[in-house]
Amino acid sequence: MPHLEDIKNRIANIDQIEGVIVAMRAMAAAHAQEARKHLQAIREHEETVARSMAEAMSLVPSSVLVPESGTASVTHLRIVVGAAQGFSGLHNERIVTGALALEGEAETRQYLLIGQRCISEFAARGQDSVWSANMAAHAADVPGLASRIVDALFDSLESGAVQHVSIVYADPATPENDLTVRQLMPFDFSRIARSRSPVAPLIMIPAVELIAQLVEEYVFTEICEALMLGFAAENDARMNAMTRARANVKEIAQELQRKFHQARQESTTTEIIELSAESYAAGDFWL
Known part of the structure; x- marks a missing residue:
């Protein structure tokens, strides 16, 4: 699973690309x-x-x-x-x-x-x-x-x-x-x-x-x-080409958001497991 920061950077890049696409479409329309x-x-x-x-x-x-x-x-x-x-x-x-x-x-x-x-x-x-x-x-x-x-x-x-x-x-x-x-x-x-x-x-x-x-x-x-x-x-x-490109970019952004949430959930789960393991090793638990 990609690192959270890597996914966040990719999402930011996709947002920038979408901004360029929107600007190009507006210019073409004008x-x-x-x-x-x-x-x-x-x-x-x-x-x-x-x-x-x-x-x-x-x-x-x-x-x-x-x-x-x-x-x-x-x-x-x-x-x-x-x-x-x-x-x-x-x-x-x-x-x-x-x-x-x-x-x-x-x-x-x-x-x-x-x-x-x-x-x-x-x-x-x-x-x-x-x-x-x-x-x-x-x-x-x-x-x-x-x-x-x-x-x-x-x-x-x-x-x-x-x-x-x-x-x-x-x-x-x-x-x-x-x-x-x-x-x-x-x-x-x-x-x-x-x-x-x-x-x-x-x-x-x-x-x-x-x-x-x-x-x-x-x-x-x-x-x-x-x-x-x-x-x-x-x-x-x-x-028309920019409209199609924007739709594709939105799909990629949605997929990246899904991966980001999944990676964050897995990261949270991993942290909980690690904390539990440390507490167990230290004897800080209840029977």
């Missing part, structure tokens, strides 16, 4: 809530850009908005929004496994990775990336990261290095943070209905150039949304 507050603003901006694009599209024939037919073989750039940190269960592994399982006909795949854990997991599986960055530390930092990603992917598109771009992320609105894949480029103009307003919008630059700029801004908002959802999903996963 980050997830922060992300959800920013999502509304991102989606409102996306709707504003879509309305502007609908008006600009009314100024050009439909044939202008049809993407050029690609070659038989294309290079597909997949942006994978993974985890920045650990302590989130199998969240990151599920994202990486799902992203690598996606296949396209006659395509060469390249990866743009977000999140240090995601980058490490890809490397562990022998997969390289053409560009990578860590996830934003706070929700307010997401637009800056999205801007860097947009610059990188449009540079690749303009140079002809890639023809298709999609983004892969976990959706916290689903029970299991299901993987979502969204096509970014070539841009699907069928998602936006042309404006039927009888009054043509007043523009200062050619309509085709305006539409190109609006497409880039729309893709920027889509990436912002995907990053924010990925940020929320990671923190949701961490909250």
Whole structure:
């Protein structure tokens, strides 16, 4: 049976670990809530850009908005929004496994990775990336990261290095943070209905150039949304992992308390036996 002091020390250590777990869960909850507050603003901006694009599209024939037919073989750039940190269960592994399982006909795949854990997991599986960055530390930092990603992917598109771009992320609105894949480029103009307003919008630059700029801004908002959802999903996963960890720690603490009481009872019994034996040896007893 372990010594009483050893058990007391282990109980104290478990209490400290539980305190850390509670703090990590609270921090994850705050980050997830922060992300959800920013999502509304991102989606409102996306709707504003879509309305502007609908008006600009009314100024050009439909044939202008049809993407050029690609070659038989294309290079597909997949942006994978993974985890920045650990302590989130199998969240990151599920994202990486799902992203690598996606296949396209006659395509060469390249990866743009977000999140240090995601980058490490890809490397562990022998997969390289053409560009990578860590996830934003706070929700307010997401637009800056999205801007860097947009610059990188449009540079690749303009140079002809890639023809298709999609983004892969976990959706916290689903029970299991299901993987979502969204096509970014070539841009699907069928998602936006042309404006039927009888009054043509007043523009200062050619309509085709305006539409190109609006497409880039729309893709920027889509990436912002995907990053924010990925940020929320990671923190949701961490909250769940910390909840499970706390339950396990409580079980360990209860078992240690049981052992402590048992050890104290045995120690008390041993002391009584020793005192009785000493009294008997000294003749200090009654018949």
